Amino acid sequence: MTHGQSEFDPEVLTRLTGAELLWATLVGEGVTEVFGYPGGAILPAYDALRKFPIRHILVRHEQGAAHMADGYARASGKVGVAIATSGPGATNLVTGIATAMMDSIPIVCITGQVSSKVLGTDAFQEIDITGITLPVTKHNFLVSRAEEIAPAIRAAFQIAQSGRPGPVLVDITKDAQQATAIFDFAGAKPRAYAPHPMLHCTDQKLHQAAELIRKAERPVILAGHGILQARAGEQVRNLAERMQIPIGMTLLGLGAFPASHPLNMGMMGMHGESWVNQAIQEADLLIACGMRFDDRVIGTPATYATKAKKIHIEIDPAEINKNIAVDVALVGDLREVLEQLLPLLPGRDGSAWLRLIEASKGTAAVRDIRNLPDSGHLYAAHVMHDLWRITEGRAIVATDVGQHQMWEAQYYHHDFPRTLITSGGLGTMGFALPAGIGAKFACPDREVWVIAGDGGFQMTASELATIAQEKLKINIAVINNGYLGMVRQWQEFFYERNYQSTPLVSPDFVKLADAHGIRGAAVRTRAELENVVNEARAHDGPFLINFMVEQEDSVYPMIPAGRALHEMIRRPDQNPLIETPQDS
Amino acid sequence: MLHTFVAYVEDKPGVLTRVASLFRRLNINIISLTVGRSERTGYSRMTIVAEASDQAGHRIRASLYKLEDVAEVDDISGISAVTRELALIKVAANAENRSGVFELAEVFRARIVDLAPESMMIEITGVESKIEGLIQVLNERENRVLEVCRSGKMTMRRGHHTSRVLRAMGVSAEPSPSDRESNESPSSEEPE
Ligand SMILES: Cc1ncc(C[n+]2csc(CCOP(=O)(O)OP(=O)(O)O)c2C)c(N)n1
Ligand SMILES: [Mg+2]
Numbered sequence: 001m002t003h004g005q006s007e008f009d010p011e012v013l014t015r016l017t018g019a020e021l022l023w024a025t026l027v028g029e030g031v032t033e034v035f036g037y038p039g040g041a042i043l044p045a046y047d048a049l050r051k052f053p054i055r056h057i058l059v060r061h062e063q064g065a066a067h068m069a070d071g072y073a074r075a076s077g078k079v080g081v082a083i084a085t086s087g088p089g090a091t092n093l094v095t096g097i098a099t100a101m102m103d104s105i106p107i108v109c110i111t112g113q114v115s116s117k118v119l120g121t122d123a124f125q126e127i128d129i130t131g132i133t134l135p136v137t138k139h140n141f142l143v144s145r146a147e148e149i150a151p152a153i154r155a156a157f158q159i160a161q162s163g164r165p166g167p168v169l170v171d172i173t174k175d176a177q178q179a180t181a182i183f184d185f186a187g188a189k190p191r192a193y194a195p196h197p198m199l200h201c202t203d204q205k206l207h208q209a210a211e212l213i214r215k216a217e218r219p220v221i222l223a224g225h226g227i228l229q230a231r232a233g234e235q236v237r238n239l240a241e242r243m244q245i246p247i248g249m250t251l252l253g254l255g256a257f258p259a260s261h262p263l264n265m266g267m268m269g270m271h272g273e274s275w276v277n278q279a280i281q282e283a284d285l286l287i288a289c290g291m292r293f294d295d296r297v298i299g300t301p302a303t304y305a306t307k308a309k310k311i312h313i314e315i316d317p318a319e320i321n322k323n324i325a326v327d328v329a330l331v332g333d334l335r336e337v338l339e340q341l342l343p344l345l346p347g348r349d350g351s352a353w354l355r356l357i358e359a360s361k362g363t364a365a366v367r368d369i370r371n372l373p374d375s376g377h378l379y380a381a382h383v384m385h386d387l388w389r390i391t392e393g394r395a396i397v398a399t400d401v402g403q404h405q406m407w408e409a410q411y412y413h414h415d416f417p418r419t420l421i422t423s424g425g426l427g428t429m430g431f432a433l434p435a436g437i438g439a440k441f442a443c444p445d446r447e448v449w450v451i452a453g454d455g456g457f458q459m460t461a462s463e464l465a466t467i468a469q470e471k472l473k474i475n476i477a478v479i480n481n482g483y484l485g486m487v488r489q490w491q492e493f494f495y496e497r498n499y500q501s502t503p504l505v506s507p508d509f510v511k512l513a514d515a516h517g518i519r520g521a522a523v524r525t526r527a528e529l530e531n532v533v534n535e536a537r538a539h540d541g542p543f544l545i546n547f548m549v550e551q552e553d554s555v556y557p558m559i560p561a562g563r564a565l566h567e568m569i570r571r572p573d574q575n576p577l578i579e580t581p582q583d584s
Numbered sequence: 585m586l587h588t589f590v591a592y593v594e595d596k597p598g599v600l601t602r603v604a605s606l607f608r609r610l611n612i613n614i615i616s617l618t619v620g621r622s623e624r625t626g627y628s629r630m631t632i633v634a635e636a637s638d639q640a641g642h643r644i645r646a647s648l649y650k651l652e653d654v655a656e657v658d659d660i661s662g663i664s665a666v667t668r669e670l671a672l673i674k675v676a677a678n679a680e681n682r683s684g685v686f687e688l689a690e691v692f693r694a695r696i697v698d699l700a701p702e703s704m705m706i707e708i709t710g711v712e713s714k715i716e717g718l719i720q721v722l723n724e725r726e727n728r729v730l731e732v733c734r735s736g737k738m739t740m741r742r743g744h745h746t747s748r749v750l751r752a753m754g755v756s757a758e759p760s761p762s763d764r765e766s767n768e769s770p771s772s773e774e775p776e
Contacts, residue, residue, distance in 0.1 A: 198645070322643060
């Protein structure tokens with residue numbers, strides 16, 4: 001029996017082993033898939049798995065398990081679950097946990113631990129994983145008694161999803177898995193979730209904010225990941241449309257507000273659109289919605305939007321005044337705050353400011369690279385643009401970290417929430433492939449594309465075997481520029497083209513796919529692109545495309561780290577202030 | 585500036601690490617930290633004194649509240665409160681020069697709690713400056729200070745006093761705790 005119905009009715013109190021309690025509680029929490037890798041200390045749990053209706057996906061490296069749980073959570077909005085053994089299994093999870101922490105993603109990681117009798121004795125494969133993960137989890141538990149398993153798992157789910165979401169780890173000793181206890185799902189319910197006591201959104205604050213918005217002449221909404229987390233897309237849309245306020249997106253916000261909406265200016269920050277950054281610098285009011293003024297979007301605090309008053313709507317009080325001092329903080333759930341704010345905003349004519357922004361685009365907005373003459377070269381930007389066009393912007397795209405990630409953000413226009421799965425805060429190379437796998441499990445009926453650089457792809461390429469074993473229909477685009485491209489770009493700009501350790505010799509990715517029984521093809525020119533992409537989409541199984549793109553291309557515009565938003569680097573050899581069609 | 589926080593935390597393993605780790609991560613030095621049982625069953629009370637920038641108080645308090653095991657955090661920097669520290673001080677003293685130490689203890693309202701042929705132990709409670717004063721005077725004498733053990737600060741808000749009561753006690757009137765509460769969070773978000 002692989003996964004039939006659970007033998008255990010949560011309504012009936014039954015004595016179970018700790019291992020059974022673990023699965024029974026996960027079933028009770030609505031878990032249907034877990035991503036994991038077995039080992040000695042978690043073996044009792046694996047032994048009990050066959051009795052429960054949970055599908056276990058065997059990964060090839062525990063980092064992959066954490067990223068899959070993460071991708072699952074990002075695509076679905078539900079909690080993703082990863083499971084690993086003690087010692088090296090647990091430490092391999094850490095990068096994935098930290099990735100989820102930085103991006104506030106709700107995942108629950110379960111690790112086996114040596115028996116409580118030998119805890120602290122440096123037993124075989126004993127590691128202090130609750131100690132190691134303390135700074136990269138929202139919370140963690142060390143469970144050494146069977147009775148504590150269900151309450152810990154249930155608390156972990158509550159903590160992971162509530163307030164500002166994040167990863168939770170539950171470390172369960174082997175003897176706790178082997179001992180027995182009464183399974184009482186309802187009795188294991190954690191105490192009611194208590195919102196952060198410093199949430200603060202009074203009528204007075206709301207009126208202050210409304211007053212600022214009504215009076216603003218050049219307002220900009222900064223739309224962040226919190227919109228997805230709080231499911232506040234509609235409220236942000238109402239705010240923008242009613243008050244005619246243009247919107248700039250953070251990387252993790254992409255998709256939270258439709259890219260094609262006339263008020264959506266595009267992405268802000270280091271590789272954001274020039275006019276978005278310029279609008280922010282010229283603005284007299286910023287309305288930050290579920291974003292945290294990351295250093296990648298503000299340039300430097302001292303030079304950031306100096307003319308603007310700032311309203312910060314944010315669920316985490318610790319983010320208020322952290323990087324940017326604000327004038328009015330509405331500290332609470334974004335959706336609830338906006339619901340209260342909207343009735344205070346009657347409407348407004350914002351056309352003058354919108355016209356000004358439109359004019360500031362100049363020719364920079366003329367970027368229809370589709371119409372560029374085919375120079376015989378294949379640019380990564382072409383790939384992103386064409387993928388967007390061919391998939392009609394409807395695919396779930398998991399990207400890795402580097403140049404291709406930025407090009408994807410610039411050229412794949414996300415109109416739908418939860419369609420971009422990317423590591424923003426930690427910038428974890430190797431994220432795309434496992435995260436894409438997680439997303440596919442969350443949304444089996446959706447078209448999923450993994451877009452990875454030739455460098456990052458190799459960090460977790462072993463998960464190709466997971467795709468093959470699980471027979472997943474996932475399309476993979478390797479953007480092969482022969483370099484650790486983003487680092488090479490920094491070397492080009494800031495280290496006198498000293499390409500130290502960035503050229504990359506890679507295996508033939510098509511053959512690598514083939515070795516896994518995965519179909520593949522290489523694309524070297526733009527002319528071939530559409531046919532191969534369509535072949536991949538039509539193929540009834542995973543497909544890898546090795547896009548051999550221009551090697552020394554760079555992502556423009558770029559704000560050098562530590563500079564102001566208006567001090568961006570434009571394409572060389574041209575009027576630095578005007579981006580021409582050739583810029584793409 | 586010096587920030588003082590009073591925190592009620594769950595009395596279970598690892599909580600101290602979580603609190604300490606938070607300060608470490610923010611690269612803030614803890615000057616003193618005292619923990620002990622409180623009036624609430626299952627909860628310990630901590631007094632944490634840390635040196636950090638003026639604006640850091642809000643973020644530290646907000647971050648402490650994000651820890652699952654932390655139930656309540658009060659930032660009592662600059663608030664009317666009673667602060668005490670306990671110190672045990674062992675000094676070199678023999679039959680010849682003991683009496684001076686007794687005199688000093690008298691002046692500082694300290695107590696002698698141990699007396700050996702070559703040493704004495706003084707117990708003193710009070711504010712930091714008082715304890716430091718005693719140590720300084722001892723160092724100026726021939727009674728060498730052998731060991732000092734200090735508890736770190738313990739702090740408790742004063743009750744709600746009218747300014748008349750405070751004047752009578754010789755304490756300057758400060759905003760009452762409730763006044764401060766109501767304008768604390770809001771004003772903390774105005775750029776300084
Ligand atoms: C795990 C990890 N190691 C190192 C880095 C630093 N880093 C950022 S981008 C990048 C280059 C990525 O190269 P590639 O995957 O080929 O993508 P490209 O930039 O060429 O599109 C590196 C090394 C990182 N982000 N993550
Ligand atoms: Mg590359």
